[in-house]
Amino acid sequence: MICLPSKWAVLVNQWGSMMKARIYQPAKNAMQSGTANTHQWILEFEPELARKIDPLMGWTSSADMRSQIRMKFESLEAAQAYAERNGVPYEVKPVHKKKRHIQAYADNFK
Secondary structure: OEEOOOOOOOOEOOOOOEOOEEEEOOOOOOOOOOOOOOOOEEEEEOOOOOOEEOOOOOOEEOOOHHHHOEEEEOOHHHHHHHHHHOOOOEEEOOOOOOOOOOOOHHHHHO
16 A cells, blocks of 8 residues: 655655655564564665665665665554654555464374
């Protein structure tokens, strides 16, 4: 779902394009069984410039400073309120719920 702020002018960067944000809930770390840091909502800006490869060292870099910003919110409503208050168009990524497959320990030996 893409939402554009109605009250405020859309922020435009120095190259003339809109700054757009993504709001999502991060996925669980695949290497651990815990669900820590998955209950918050993240607002981060979409990259506006492509990354470049440094010819000397081969590192990738970008002149886009907004790619370093990552804000955490306790709820989706708080993240949406921040984006609307600051005039940032945003897109909410749907939450993927984990499907639990419950089985008995004895089922491993059938």
